[in-house]
Amino acid sequence: MSSTINNDLYLSSLQKRDTQSGGSSILGKDDFLKILMTQLQNQEPASPMEDKEFISQMATFSSLEQLTNMNSSIDQMISKQSAQTFMLQSGMIGKSVSYTVETTDADGTQQERKTGTVKAVLFENGASKFQLEDGNVVDLSSITKLENKNS
Structure with a gap:
């Protein structure tokens, strides 16, 4: 057979x-x-595994x-x-944040500090980003300060 x-x-x-x-x-x-x-x-019957x-x-x-x-x-x-x-990060909506933005001009790269209020939390490609009321979108790593808007 x-x-x-x-x-x-x-x-x-x-x-x-x-x-x-x-x-x-x-x-x-x-x-x-x-x-x-x-x-x-x-498997071969004469020599099985x-x-x-x-x-x-x-x-x-x-x-x-x-x-x-x-x-x-x-x-x-x-x-x-x-x-x-x-x-947890949705708790940042309505909070005031300070963040840094790198700008490059003829003198080189400089960091500028800005402030804004968080309007929405975005989750893209495994990373959180924050949309501010002025339309800017900021990475979590750029935020240097978080405070209540009323303070």
């Missing part, structure tokens, strides 16, 4: 399929498990699964932390 390996389960076929479908060429835990199962089903090889591959699979789970947990934690930071 002769059995053949399905061509779709070869590494090159999996990578080609992922690339064509717009995915990455990196194998995931599902692909690893499919390859391992195919290998077990099609050694126990050490099987244990090694299962340990690799287990490690891959744990890393995938940890990556997912870290992504969730970062998302929640970003939302919390954004909500």
